[in-house]
Amino acid sequence: MSPSSASRRTVLAAGAAGTALLATSPVAPAAGSATTAAPASSSRAFRHGVASGDPLPTGVVLWTRVTPTAASAPGSGRGPRVEVRWEVADDPSFRWVVRRGRAVTGPWRDHTVKVDVGGLRPARWYWYRFTWQGRTSRVGRTRTAPAPDASPDRLRWGVVSCANLQAGWFSAYRHLAARDDLDLVLHLGDYLYEYAPTEYGAGQQDTDVRAHVPAREIVSLADYRQRHAQYKADPDLADLHARLPFVVTWDDHESANDAWRRGAENHQPDEGGWRRRRARAHRAYDEWMPARMSATADLGDGTRLYRRLRFGQLAELSMLDLRTYRDQQVATPLVDGEVSDPDRTITGRQQLHWLKDSLRPSRPQWRLVGNPVMIAPVTFASLPAELVDNVNDVTGLLPRDGSPYNVDQWDGYTDDRRELFAHIRDRGVRDVVFLTGDIHSGWAAELPYDAGTYPVPVDGEASAGVELVCTSVTSNNLKDITGTPPRTTSVAVETAIKADNPHVKYLDFDSHGFSVLDVTSERVQMDWWVISSRTDRRATAAWSTSWATPAGTARLERASRPVGGGR
Numbered sequence: 001m002s003p004s005s006a007s008r009r010t011v012l013a014a015g016a017a018g019t020a021l022l023a024t025s026p027v028a029p030a031a032g033s034a035t036t037a038a039p040a041s042s043s044r045a046f047r048h049g050v051a052s053g054d055p056l057p058t059g060v061v062l063w064t065r066v067t068p069t070a071a072s073a074p075g076s077g078r079g080p081r082v083e084v085r086w087e088v089a090d091d092p093s094f095r096w097v098v099r100r101g102r103a104v105t106g107p108w109r110d111h112t113v114k115v116d117v118g119g120l121r122p123a124r125w126y127w128y129r130f131t132w133q134g135r136t137s138r139v140g141r142t143r144t145a146p147a148p149d150a151s152p153d154r155l156r157w158g159v160v161s162c163a164n165l166q167a168g169w170f171s172a173y174r175h176l177a178a179r180d181d182l183d184l185v186l187h188l189g190d191y192l193y194e195y196a197p198t199e200y201g202a203g204q205q206d207t208d209v210r211a212h213v214p215a216r217e218i219v220s221l222a223d224y225r226q227r228h229a230q231y232k233a234d235p236d237l238a239d240l241h242a243r244l245p246f247v248v249t250w251d252d253h254e255s256a257n258d259a260w261r262r263g264a265e266n267h268q269p270d271e272g273g274w275r276r277r278r279a280r281a282h283r284a285y286d287e288w289m290p291a292r293m294s295a296t297a298d299l300g301d302g303t304r305l306y307r308r309l310r311f312g313q314l315a316e317l318s319m320l321d322l323r324t325y326r327d328q329q330v331a332t333p334l335v336d337g338e339v340s341d342p343d344r345t346i347t348g349r350q351q352l353h354w355l356k357d358s359l360r361p362s363r364p365q366w367r368l369v370g371n372p373v374m375i376a377p378v379t380f381a382s383l384p385a386e387l388v389d390n391v392n393d394v395t396g397l398l399p400r401d402g403s404p405y406n407v408d409q410w411d412g413y414t415d416d417r418r419e420l421f422a423h424i425r426d427r428g429v430r431d432v433v434f435l436t437g438d439i440h441s442g443w444a445a446e447l448p449y450d451a452g453t454y455p456v457p458v459d460g461e462a463s464a465g466v467e468l469v470c471t472s473v474t475s476n477n478l479k480d481i482t483g484t485p486p487r488t489t490s491v492a493v494e495t496a497i498k499a500d501n502p503h504v505k506y507l508d509f510d511s512h513g514f515s516v517l518d519v520t521s522e523r524v525q526m527d528w529w530v531i532s533s534r535t536d537r538r539a540t541a542a543w544s545t546s547w548a549t550p551a552g553t554a555r556l557e558r559a560s561r562p563v564g565g566g567r
Contacts, residue, residue, distance in 0.1 A: 046130060046137035048074075048232040051241035053248065053290030054309065055145045055184060057122035060245060061297050062086060063290040064130045064137055065112045065232070072111055074229035075214075075222035081106040084113050085131045088120070092127045092139055109299055110225045112287045116297040122147040123312075140242045143183055146312035151521075155311055156181055156563065158244070159515040159526070161188040161251070161372075161437025162472035163237075166201040166208045167480075168534030170236040172473045172514040175529065175541040177240040179516075181564060185244050186317075186517070188437030188470065189251025189372040191289075192231045194218045194266065202535060203480045209535050219271050224284035232288065241290075248291050249305055249319045251372040251438055255281035258408055259323045261348075278324075279303075306351050308358060315519050318358040319370035322346055330407050339412050346373075346413035356423045359432060365551070366519055367465075371434045373409035375417060376445035376467045378501055409438070421449055421464040430552050432465030433524050435517065440477045442515075442528045443469035444506035444547040444556050454503050463503070463554035468526040468547065470515040471508065474534045478509035486510040505556045506547055513541060518563040523548045527562035 048065040064084070065074070072079030084103050090096040099120065103113045113130065120126060123146045130137040146152045158176040176185060193200060197211040213230045214223055231237060252258055255278050258265035263274045271277060282303045286293050294302025305321045325348025330338040338344065347355065359367050410417045424432060434447070446463040448454035455462050471477070478490045490509040498504050511530040518525045525548035531539040546559035 043138070045132055045135040048229055049238035049241055050128070050130065050137050050140040051232075051290040052128065052140060052142035052245040054292050054307075055143060055245045055247075056309070057145050057147045058120050059116060059118040060120065060126075060142050060144060061114060061116050061290045061292060062088075062128050062130075062140070062142070063112070063114045063288075065110070065229070065288075066105065066130070066132050067111065068132070072107070073226075074110055075225035077107050077222065079107050079111060082111070082132060086113070086115060086117075086128065087131075088117055088126050088128045090124075090126065092141070094127065094129070094139075098126070110284075110287050114287070114290065114297045114299075116292070120144050122150065123152065138242055142245045145309065146314070148310060148312065150312035152312050152314050153520065155315060155517075155519040156183055157517045157519075158182050158185040158240075159188065159435060159468075159470045159517050160185065160473055161470055162190040162440055162475040163231075164190070164193045164200065164253075164472075164475040165210060165231060165234065166193065166195070166197065166212055167476060168202060168209050168474035168512070169537045169539065170234055170473060171531045171534070171537070171539035171541070172512065172529075173234075173236040173240040175531070176514055177236070177243045182244055182516070185240060185246045186370060186435060187246055187248040188370060188435065189249055190253045190437065190472075190475065191248060191250070192227055193253045193475075194227070194256050202474075203476065204483050217266075217271075219277055219280075221280040221283060224281050225287070228284055228288035246290055247309060247317065247319065247370070248289055249321060249370055249372055250285060250323065252323055254285055255323065258329060260326045260328045261324060263328065306354065310364060311519075313364050314521065315366040315368050316358065316364045317368045317370060318355060320347070320355065320372060321351065322372045324348070325351055326413070329412055339407060340414045340418075342415040344413055344415065346410060346416050352416055352419065356420065359420075359424055359427075359429050361427060361429055365431055365521060366524060367429065367432045368519075368524075369432070369434045371436045371467070373438045374406070374436050374443070374467065374469060375410040375434050376443070376447055376501075376503065377411060377414075377417070377451040378406070378497065378504065379451065380497070380500055406439075421447065424464040425449060430554070431524075431549075432554070433549060434465065434467040436467055436469040437472075439469060440472040440475050441469070442471040442506065442508040442511060442544070443467065443504065444526070445469075445501075446503040446505065446554065446556055448503045451501070451503065465554050466524075466549045466556050468515070468517070468524075470526075471511050471513055471528065471530075473514065474512060477512065506545060506558075508544065511544060513544070516563060521551065523550045525559050525563065527559075529562075 051063040053061045068082045087097050088099040105111050105113050125143050129139050196217045201208040214226050218227045256264035256266040294304045309317045326346045327344045445467045447465045479486050482489045494507040512534045513530040516527045527546045528544040529541050530544045531541050533539050543562045548559045
């Protein structure tokens with residue numbers, strides 16, 4: 001999602017790399033540093049860092065990119081075929097290497113390397129690295145998921161979304177990387193942005209704190225590859241990737257603003273066919289992100305990104321893709337009841353059936369849903385008219401007279417939501433938590449079956465679950481758009497929203513930062529952490545608030561303190 005004030009404005013590379021996974025038993029100590037930094041000569045070969053993701057009990061995806069020649073720049077399509085070796089060890093000094101193998105890469109895949117390493121043990125920290133022609137990458141650290149039958153005491157994750165490089169520094173990533181208590185990072189979309197310099201930067205003037213590369217809106221496969229490379233080269237993001245595994249999904253800016261299955265708001269006819277552009281964006285994402293698509297780390301075998309990850313008996317995470325299969329957003333939500341048309345979908349029928357299957361009483365205790373756009377119903381009647389345009393710049397379309405305020409999210413596709421919530425009620429599903437990004441603001445909301453009569457005086461019967469929404473890492477929020485000091489305008493907007501929507505318990509339109517999610521058998525809690533300034537590379541971070549949902553309640557309550565490990 002982007003403000004309305006922003007400017008509007010190659011065939012896929014063929015081939016695939018073969019990968020040989022050579023499992024070994026622990027072997028004699030291997031050469032290499034115990035630190036996570038690589039020597040200067042090596043960093044030139046592995047200048048885009050290392051990453052891991054999608055942890056399973058016995059496996060994890062490992063990623064890097066090698067630059068074998070000066071001409072082999074991201075998106076160049078140039079350079080030789082090379083073989084890269086990888087190692088996984090029980091210790092950061094690589095005295096006990098437990099898995100090793102080699103992968104072939106080249107210009108057909110932008111010299112990226114992505115391998116799905118198996119044969120690991122559940123709920124363990126591992127260290128990994130890559131080598132090519134005697135040059136070694138920095139050392140990365142990753143962690144496997146608990147065994148399917150395990151009952152872990154807790155899970156603790158960093159939660160982020162909406163990181164626009166032009167709008168500021170990634171201090172939120174730096175503060176997450178400094179913590180010593182997290183298992184992984186959940187990235188809920190808008191990992192990067194497609195805009196050209198000056199199109200979507202910081203504040204009212206779209207000021208570029210740092211400019212995008214290439215210096216244009218990205219459309220070609222080479223463009224998307226270069227933009228991914230620029231983000232991966234950010235030191236704060238690189239450090240966080242090296243520190244923790246990521247679980248990711250895309251929202252719209254990984255392709256183009258307000259994307260839907262046949263187009264996007266930020267895609268014009270002179271930019272070619274939408275399906276070809278989206279295929280390029282998906283190809284680059286598959287190459288550059290440590291995620292399984294269509295259940296594998298291979299390229300070219302499909303673009304399905306929605307998937308489940310299980311964390312013992314404590315939780316299961318269902319990651320959604322709410323862009324690839326959706327119908328176009330309605331232009332006039334008050335006309336003909338389009339937002340509730342049962343023939344319109346945000347998930348697509350296959351994904352909705354898959355999600356309902358994820359939300360069954362027989363699944364692990366907590367049913368967590370990685371949800372790129374908000375599902376909580378939000379209606380409006382009392383916002384002062386002069387504030388509507390400012391809120392629209394941050395949140396999207398805001399009709400008056402009690403209609404949904406943002407039809408780019410589930411409010412624009414209410415029949416999918418009705419069917420999903422009916423499934424939860426009819427099957428007695430408990431402990432459902434939607435984890436959401438996109439909206440550049442922090443929210444905690446219960447999910448009413450009937451927003452018009454909420455709450456009702458029967459505990460647990462009024463709500464299908466709860467939704468916890470992290471704010472943006474850098475992307476503009478309300479104070480950035482209005483140019484007013486924090487809380488000057490936003491208090492009135494937040495008060496009006498909560499008055500019209502009593503299921504919304506917390507709302508912050510002014511902050512940038514990150515969240516920390518803590519899951520135990522007793523409750524799920526989210527902490528919101530706020531950075532001091534997105535334009536200050538040395539920004540500090542401070543705890544703002546915490547909200548929790550006790551097991552079995554589908555309700556929210558304020559928590560008195562954040563979970564440990566913050567600095």
